[in-house]
Amino acid sequence: MAGYILQRLGQALAVIFVMSLLVFAGVYAIGDPMAIMIPPEATQADAARLAASLGLDQPLWRQYLVFLQQAASGNLGVSFAFQVPAVTLILERLPATLELAVAATLIALVFGIPLGLLAGLKPRSFVGRAIMAGSILGFSLPTFWVGLLFIMVFSVQLGWLPASGRGATVELLGIPLSFLTLEGLQHMLMPALNLALFKLALVTRLTRAGAREALSLDYVRFARAKGLTEARVIGVHVLRNILIPVVTVVGLEFGSLVAFAVVTETIFAWPGMGKLLIDSINALDRPVIVAYLCVTVLVFVLINLAVDLAYAVLDPRVRLGAQ
Amino acid sequence: MIPLKIRWFACAAALAANTVLAADLRIGMAADITSMDPHAVNITPNNNIGWHVFDALVHVDADARIAPGLAQSWRAVDDTTWEFRLRRNLRFHDGSPVTAEDVLFSLERAEKLPNGQYASFVQRLTEKRAPDPYTLRFKTATPYAMVPYDLNSIFIVSKKAASNASPEDFNSGKAMIGTGPFRFTRFARGDRVELAKNPAYWGGAPVWDRVTFRIIPNDPARIAALLAGDVDAIEAIPTPDLARIRGDKRFRLAQKVSWRTIFFHADQYRDASPFVSDRAGKPLPKNPLRDVNVRLAISKSINRQAIVERVMEKAAIPASNLVSPPVFGHVASIKPEAYDPEGAKQLLARAGYPDGFALTLHAPNNRYVNDDQIAQAVAQMLSRVGIATRVETMPINVYLPKARNGDFSFAMLGWGSFSGDLALRALLAAPDAGKGYGAWNWSRYANAALDKMLDQGFATVDEKKREAMAREAAAVALKDQAVVPLHHQIAIWAMKANINYVARTDEYTFAHHMK
Numbered sequence: 097m098a099g100y101i102l103q104r105l106g107q108a109l110a111v112i113f114v115m116s117l118l119v120f121a122g123v124y125a126i127g128d129p130m131a132i133m134i135p136p137e138a139t140q141a142d143a144a145r146l147a148a149s150l151g152l153d154q155p156l157w158r159q160y161l162v163f164l165q166q167a168a169s170g171n172l173g174v175s176f177a178f179q180v181p182a183v184t185l186i187l188e189r190l191p192a193t194l195e196l197a198v199a200a201t202l203i204a205l206v207f208g209i210p211l212g213l214l215a216g217l218k219p220r221s222f223v224g225r226a227i228m229a230g231s232i233l234g235f236s237l238p239t240f241w242v243g244l245l246f247i248m249v250f251s252v253q254l255g256w257l258p259a260s261g262r263g264a265t266v267e268l269l270g271i272p273l274s275f276l277t278l279e280g281l282q283h284m285l286m287p288a289l290n291l292a293l294f295k296l297a298l299v300t301r302l303t304r305a306g307a308r309e310a311l312s313l314d315y316v317r318f319a320r321a322k323g324l325t326e327a328r329v330i331g332v333h334v335l336r337n338i339l340i341p342v343v344t345v346v347g348l349e350f351g352s353l354v355a356f357a358v359v360t361e362t363i364f365a366w367p368g369m370g371k372l373l374i375d376s377i378n379a380l381d382r383p384v385i386v387a388y389l390c391v392t393v394l395v396f397v398l399i400n401l402a403v404d405l406a407y408a409v410l411d412p413r414v415r416l417g418a419q
Numbered sequence: 420m421i422p423l424k425i426r427w428f429a430c431a432a433a434l435a436a437n438t439v440l441a442a443d444l445r446i447g448m449a450a451d452i453t454s455m456d457p458h459a460v461n462i463t464p465n466n467n468i469g470w471h472v473f474d475a476l477v478h479v480d481a482d483a484r485i486a487p488g489l490a491q492s493w494r495a496v497d498d499t500t501w502e503f504r505l506r507r508n509l510r511f512h513d514g515s516p517v518t519a520e521d522v523l524f525s526l527e528r529a530e531k532l533p534n535g536q537y538a539s540f541v542q543r544l545t546e547k548r549a550p551d552p553y554t555l556r557f558k559t560a561t562p563y564a565m566v567p568y569d570l571n572s573i574f575i576v577s578k579k580a581a582s583n584a585s586p587e588d589f590n591s592g593k594a595m596i597g598t599g600p601f602r603f604t605r606f607a608r609g610d611r612v613e614l615a616k617n618p619a620y621w622g623g624a625p626v627w628d629r630v631t632f633r634i635i636p637n638d639p640a641r642i643a644a645l646l647a648g649d650v651d652a653i654e655a656i657p658t659p660d661l662a663r664i665r666g667d668k669r670f671r672l673a674q675k676v677s678w679r680t681i682f683f684h685a686d687q688y689r690d691a692s693p694f695v696s697d698r699a700g701k702p703l704p705k706n707p708l709r710d711v712n713v714r715l716a717i718s719k720s721i722n723r724q725a726i727v728e729r730v731m732e733k734a735a736i737p738a739s740n741l742v743s744p745p746v747f748g749h750v751a752s753i754k755p756e757a758y759d760p761e762g763a764k765q766l767l768a769r770a771g772y773p774d775g776f777a778l779t780l781h782a783p784n785n786r787y788v789n790d791d792q793i794a795q796a797v798a799q800m801l802s803r804v805g806i807a808t809r810v811e812t813m814p815i816n817v818y819l820p821k822a823r824n825g826d827f828s829f830a831m832l833g834w835g836s837f838s839g840d841l842a843l844r845a846l847l848a849a850p851d852a853g854k855g856y857g858a859w860n861w862s863r864y865a866n867a868a869l870d871k872m873l874d875q876g877f878a879t880v881d882e883k884k885r886e887a888m889a890r891e892a893a894a895v896a897l898k899d900q901a902v903v904p905l906h907h908q909i910a911i912w913a914m915k916a917n918i919n920y921v922a923r924t925d926e927y928t929f930a931h932h933m934k
Contacts, residue, residue: 126816126817126820127816127817127819127820127821128820128823128824129820130820131819131820131822131823131824132815132816132819132820133536134536134858135461135462135536136834136835136836136845136859137461137539137540137572137841137845138536138539138858139539139852139855139856139858140850140852140855140858141539141852141855142536142538142539142855143858144852145538146534146536149533149534150534177453177460178453178454178460178608179453179454179456179459179460179534179586180454180586180587180590185608188608189608189609244639244643247639247640247643247647248643251643251646251647251649252643252646252647255647255648258647258649259640259643259644259646259647259649260633260635260640260643260644260649261610261611261633261635261644261649262610362636362637362640363637363639363640364640365610365633365634365635365636365637365640365644367607367608367609367610367634371609372609375451375609377816378785378814378815378816379816380816380820
């Protein structure tokens with residue numbers, strides 16, 4: 097098991113190395129960050145001085161070598177725009193995004209699995225059809241539009257919920273969190289729901305498809321023949337089998353929620369990581385872009401690892417690391 | 420003159436509001452605030468916070484004219500010596516007195532801070548001394564009139580609090596000790612800045628006990644925050660929402676002609692410009708944009724009034740100058756070029772292009788108000804007089820590096836400056852790294868007469884004389900059609916109907932000017 101985990105982390109390092117090379121070249125191809133950074137009043141001498149102090153006057157390969165050297169000692173660079181270490185920026189935004197992503201995933205699972213089961217058990221009923229129709233909306237409506245609609249209805253028209261921002265946070269073990277206060281929850285509800293909508297539809301459909309398939313299989317008939325209660329058949333035997341694809345997809349999607357919640361974060365002015373990435377790309381803030389993607393790759397690897405471990409728990413036939 | 424009775428009533432009401440209710444103000448800001456360190460990153464949103472917590476020796480008033488700040492007066496002792504006299508009894512937020520030592524320390528810090536972007540405002544001072552605690556004497560190598568202007572950009576920090584302070588010490592609040600109308604409370608990066616009233620402010624205590632600047636760069640989200648009552652005021656109203664706010668009795672608008680001018684640069688240095696050709700796409704024997712008649716034809720073919728009314732929804736005024744009407748050095752006698760497509764065609768014919776030519780207009784699409792739509796409109800107008808114009812727009816992070824690199828032939832730029840000669844220095848003086856001239860002169864317009872006038876102007880410490888010279892220099896450049904001015908933006912704030920704001924030409928959003 098330990099070997100398996102080490103192997104996965106080794107792969108992650110290789111991916112991060114290749115990715116940093118690509119990002120370096122990519123940002124360089126967009127343009128010189130100096131052009132964005134220098135203030136209007138700056139003279140040529142100011143620009144040259146700033147470029148020199150940031151190392152931007154060096155050829156790209158040397159800038160990359162400097163980056164690698166610093167990265168080896170755990171320093172991923174200092175943000176051009178904020179003038180603080182890029183990792184600090186990312187870590188201070190991480191809780192906000194994680195919190196939102198966890199809330200969205202919980203909403204998707206808590207509502208999606210029962211709805212999917214219901215639609216799977218009674219596919220031809222009105223409720224089953226209504227759930228499927230609703231899930232199509234969840235799939236197809238653009239996130240930004242739904243977000244703005246939420247704001248217009250619940251904040252501007254009804255005045256029930258705050259339109260944007262994170263509200264007050266409470267520190268738990270030094271991590272600022274919103275969900276512990278009523279104000280924080282109010283701020284979180286709309287963005288979390290907005291972010292959850294697509295996943296909710298996804299989980300519903302996956303669960304429904306899984307349930308329909310499982311219900312026609314022998315083990316379900318056998319369980320029923322054995323005289324088990326319907327609740328036990330569905331709640332234990334069916335559910336456990338259909339959870340494997342759901343866990344896989346939700347795991348992968350959780351990574352993308354964390355990494356690319358940018359639309360929701362922008363619309364609700366939620367101070368998370370996605371917004372940081374877009375702002376950094378707009379400012380050609382290369383250290384932040386590189387550090388952000390390094391962190392993202394790590395998050396993806398860790399999530400996939402967690403998914404693999406979850407398989408082993410859900411399905412005893414899966415043996416990790418064994419050939 | 421306000422009747423005495425009403426004034427009494429207003430005072431009483433203000434007092435009551437101050438004593439009974441804790442007055443909170445929440446403002447939605449359009450751009451991210453990246454650092455609290457007043458000497459680190461020189462961008463408007465950071466300076467906006469700086470002006471609340473700190474102060475500079477020299478202020479700028481609502482019309483973008485310089486005014487006394489921490490220095491109550493200044494004068495040029497001789498051509499290369501300046502004397503600034505500090506106000507008496509100034510105190511920092513921690514109660515310690517403000518002395519010339521703090522000023523010297525701040526200048527030093529701005530000049531030396533690693534990666535600091537304010538050094539250029541100090542570098543021309545070759546000698547800085549404090550003969551007594553309330554007097555500062557600065558020397559410059561050559562006569563230099565812009566010392567008070569430069570010092571407007573240097574915030575004065577407390578030597579005691581900011582010695583050896585890093586930008587992070589300012590972000591955390593440890594070193595955020597200033598003399599401004601508000602004390603620093605909290606900075607949550609990417610989210611908000613919280614401030615509290617400084618009751619001892621030398622310019623009069625502000626009416627708000629607490630002020631929160633919320634960072635909401637997304638336009639619909641910012642408008643929604645105002646409509647939903649999450650914030651009390653917002654800056655930078657998108658033009659499509661103007662009509663809606665105007666028609667809503669709960670809100671009011673404050674507006675003023677901004678210092679930001681939108682104009683076009685035309686390549687004036689290459690014989691073969693990369694995006695100019697004949698109408699069939701073949702290269703032209705020479706670059707038509709170098710001909711003043713062609714540039715004048717372009718100017719005449721643009722219907723500025725139509726752009727201001729249709730594209731900008733009247734949130735702009737047609738421009739004839741590089742700086743807008745309230746700003747130092749604006750030449751009122753030069754009027755915006757009248758829309759004259761026939762005249763433009765004649766000029767083109769006279770210049771040897773009776774059939775016109777082809778051009779690509781480059782513009783950013785996320786920088787200036789409605790920039791991509793303006794580019795489309797201008798391209799259609801140019802096409803109508805025979806200059807077949809294609810439009811290419813791109814995000815500012817792609818656009819600026821290319822523009823700076825000289826990759827375009829005809830390109831849009833927006834510029835805000837609090838004096839006409841400073842704008843000329845950056846945009847139209849012949850590039851000269853030694854003098855710091857023409858750092859943004861992408862068209863490489865070069866006119867020795869203009870450069871000489873600027874040299875003389877910057878060496879003239881008498882403001883009246885200097886303004887006359889700045890106007891003269893501007894007239895020279897404009898006569899050459901060195902740039903094609905389009906319009907001056909109007910800066911617009913929206914707020915609850917019970918709040919008043921003294922709108923500012925420099926686009927700053929000041930809580931202490933909201934009442």
